[in-house]
Amino acid sequence: MAAIDLCSPSFKSSSFQRFRGEKASICLVYGRALAKDNRKRAATCNASNSSPGGVRSGSRRSRMEDYNTAMKKMMRNPYEYHHDLGMNYNIISDDLVVGSQPQKPEDIYHLKEEGVAYILCLQQDKDIEYWDIDFASIAKSCSNVGVHHMRRPARDFDPNSLRSQLPKAVSSLEWAISDGKGRVYVHCTAGLGRAPAVAIAYMFWFCDMNLDTAYNKLTSKRPCGPNKTSIRGATYDLAKNDPWKEPFESLPEYAFNDIADWERKLIKDRVRELRGT
Template sequence: MAYPNCFLASRAPCRRLGQWQVASSPCRISVCHSGSRRYLTFQVRAAASPPPAADDAASVASKSIVTIPSSTSAVAAATGDTGIARGGAMDSDIDASGAAAAESGASDTEAKSEEYSEDMQKKMGTTLTYHHELGINYNRILPDLIVGSCLQTPEDVDLLAEKENVRTIFCLQEDPDMAYFKLDIEPIQAHCKERGDIKHVRFPIRDFDPFDLRRKLPKAVTRLAREHNPANGTIYIHCTAGLGRAPATALAYMFWLRGYQLDAAYELLRGKRMCSPRIEAIRSATVDLLVGTEPVLATIGVSRIGTATDFKIAGLDVGWHQQLPLEREEGTSRMVLRRLLQPGRYAYKFIIDGNWTYSADHPTLQDGNNINNYIEVMGRTLPEHLALAQERLLTAGGDLTVEERDELRALLCPWSTHGSDVSGDQNSAVAPQPEWIDKLP
């Protein structure tokens, strides 16, 4: 998030090295992150401003924390100024080889971030980027709900608990997500238990996979509602970057249990955090819950083959990580893929002789700067009232009826913590999950 009017104070403390960071002139900070002990933390105020009064010091610090990488080159890159000098000599007990190793580790993490961002842009159709090396970042969406990136150290737990009144951390990461950035979740979980005032809850959802998101959202929202009482503190929902799975889970929660219309909730969330949640997955999951769905055999075919020999499809219900082969249709020259799919809209791309592309012969949709093909699976013939409900719920601007909201609340949160008014005194006892939720795939 850009803070164009923020400047480094001319003499800001470098807490890691016990030195002072000195800037010959004010330096702009372009990215706001907080919390990781591995990065320099600066108080931000106008260079010419006088120091705050003692009574105001705490409030200034709480509103103006910026974290940037600790290497000199990374500081210069983050501030856009190569004229930053370190005041004083480094302590003699700081090992040069250790500093070089730290610099190398930071460089490796930056490369990982770039690789992750490129993968995310391709698979989510977005231009967003994620910089793991800058530490935790987040935005408050509701008074009791924050969406952000993954915790990296036990100190991040302290930051969330003490600064943001977080009482539940809801982690959507899978083990491979954490292994990718060499995150160790056990010290974070242990610190939550040690503190005793903050819970750490895991509910893994596969990254960049809208179908896995669709299947797991109902159970995720039920678990979230069981662990979080809006009257008793804030919940922090995170995936890896906090740009896909986490905001989508927050959206479904706001739509199903907090009384928001889905598109309005989407605009509210996106107005506070730049992200790319899969709103179509939430629409489809809503239909799954209220209308009931059965798989339908769908066919995708390619007639114009030319000299190509290898045809695959990515997307659909398997996500962008897997590729499904097309086979030659008997009696024709077409290449086809036949697959059982739940009703809904599925984005996909062709991989032809190893090249990712889309077909102008199939319906297309714009996803950020990306163009995908899609297939609309309508499902079985429904009674008129269910068919109309399905059409309404799958259409942009569609909303739940009062009866549908009551049904979802009874299904997903059959206890008193998420009634129509979540601001008053409520029962904070942890209720068991509804029996039906354990039958979900």
């Protein structure tokens, strides 16, 4: 089944039901071998079966355990990141891919083969250092194969940091999709919080969906638990900037799950104004 355009009328339909009931197919990529289920383009993929060099297995296991413990505590979801299985991602549409951090240059070559022309990284420097990723080699590989690399750092497990960084991150994503030279790969560390939140916010603000629809569409393809309140808060920040506005924290939980047409236009304009900042 062909990938769906996120902004197409068929994708926005409220009757859309997970590709008409088909189960999501999962494919594992070891090295450069890719087994694809042609019935399902929204596939979960795992690339780069080896771990970063120089990290002992015990240390690697401890890091994963510590990371997953923190993720469960702060995000309150059951999802886990398994660094030792390599980069993993989901094709969300013809122009958008969401996943975990590239771990080595070969991952960039693999993404290039998948049609990726832009990478949007949400990690801070300390995230990259924690996993002993050689970022210089990642950046060099991007340059070598013509992949445009962008960074919009947000603090991991911090909903306030995510809220404040979403507008600029979505601005970069919207620019890349509009530039149209290939797919955009959006990643954080695990690809379960910051990166999917950016993709969902883009779908909400630019694809005429409400938040619940955008959230469900992405999580039906990539099971994850991004912070919905952060997305609502960023939406509020963009749509309501008058000095007499009611504090976001005092609003009901459903506030800014949807927006009026004039609010969406205002948000689009303000997000686009952030390009290059």
